[in-house]
Amino acid sequence: MKYKRLGKTNLEVSQLGFGAVQICRVPETEAVNLVREAVNSGLNLIDTAHDYPDSEDILGRALKGLRDKVIISTKSGKTSREEFLDELNTSLKRLNTDYLDIFLFHGTSKSENLDKLIKNGVVEALLKERKKGKVRFIGFSCHNPDIIDRFYEVADFSALMIPINFVSTEFVDKNYKKLVKNDIGIMAMKPLGGGRIEDARVSLKYINQYEKVIPIIGMQSIRELEENLELVNIKEPLDDGDRQTIENIRKELGDKFCRGCGYCLPCEQGINITDVNYIKVFFKQFPFDRVVNPERDKVVEHVDECIECGKCIERCPYSLEIIDMLKENRDYYFMRKEMGK
Ligand code: SF4
Ligand code: SF4
Incomplete structure (x- = not known):
């Protein structure tokens, strides 16, 4: 396993991160084995969220005795101070740990939510918790490529989680250079488009072009773990065949590939x-x-x-x-x- 520096966090993270959103889909003993196997394979960056069903609880059990081997990233989308603190402390309990390596503000795709984080004292509360040692590094997770510049006003952050795949290229097209210049650690969510892109090999080759990006892949079986461990080591650049595959998939998914950015809202009929x-x-x-x-x-x-x-x-x-x-x-x-x- 190769390791990379995650921007100015200076954390040395595995070149592939473990996305723990899906571990609740398999029986708990399998999920626990999978996480432990992933860590034993050298994977040390694990991403979860307060809102991923059962994920933090399972990780808490799976990581017993392994806490010092992993870098845990979790998230809360709460925009009121009390609810936020409640979620943060619940996450710590569930994960069976005294500290989070990375805490991400979740679902920060809309400007109003960022305003609330400041106005409601959530950012201030997080900074206080960080002083107490409960959180090491702060970041954001979002689905909107145009809001990233605003994060700099909200908090001194060092990590960011954004969708990166060859269908939604706008995140890297618009932001990659500036993020690298500012030494922000970049974690890629949905490298396989949330399961909508089936060609994992080409997807990983696409992401591997971005030296500073750490793909976080959701896994739910040892077979998937082994496949991903193999794919992440591919060093060859995209070839003509890959580019053709990308074009075909873009054509197939292009006009129906929702990024979850929420620009289309609100619908006057109240449709979510x-x-x-x-x-x-x-x-x-x-x-x-x-x-x-x-x-x-x-x-x-x-x-x-x-x-x-x-x-x-x-x-x-x-x-x-x-x-x-x-x-x-x-x-x-x-x-x-x-x-x-
Ligand atoms: S449908 Fe809405 S959420 Fe999906 S990409 Fe378009 S604007 Fe964004
Ligand atoms: S009513 Fe239908 S077409 Fe109009 S904004 Fe809502 S979802 Fe879109």
Whole structure:
């Protein structure tokens, strides 16, 4: 395993990070074995979040006796001081640790959320917790490539987690050089597009072009771990065949590849466009009963209220075919619900 410096955190992290969003999809003993196997293989960067179902709890059990071998990154999306502190302390308990190596503000794609972090004293609270030694480094996790410049005003941060894959290239196109110049540690979420890109080999080759980027890949089996460990070592650059594959996949997914940035909102009919458009990703990442439930039934049924005004499409920077996507995702959700798996 090779290690790289994660920007100005100066942490030496494995060239591949372990995404723990999906470990709740397999029986706990398998999940625990997988995490321990990953750490024993040299993987030392583990990313989770307060909101990933059961993920922190499982990690807490899996990492017993291994805490000093790993760098843990977790997140909270709370924008009120009390709720934020509650989540931070819960994360520490669940992870069975006294400190987090990296704490990321979660879901910071909208400017209003950043304003709340400052106004509600959340940033100040985090800085106090850092002084107490509960957090070592601060960062952000977001789905909006245009908001990153604002993070510099919000907090002195040293790590960032953004989607990087060959379909949503805008994050690196717009920000990579500046992030490197400012020595920000860059972690790539969704290197496989949240499961929508099936060619992992080409995906990893694409990301490997960016020397300073650490891909965080969600894994749920030893087989996937072994495959990823092999792929991350590929040193050859993209060749013509890879470029053709990328073009084909971009064409296939291009006008229906939601980035989750939320620019299309608000919908006057109250439709939660980002949630519905992420249905297939949710099915790949979470256990069935965390995706299909009465609450989400309502969110998805709400698609029927669409009056096809087209305003969301006008606002989407990628001009996605949102109306068709909503219907497709609604039908897909209810098909899976009927199948019961
Ligand atoms: S087209 Fe439908 S989903 Fe989009 S803004 Fe209009 S009502 Fe909402
Ligand atoms: S539909 Fe477009 S604007 Fe809305 S979240 Fe997806 S990519 Fe962003």
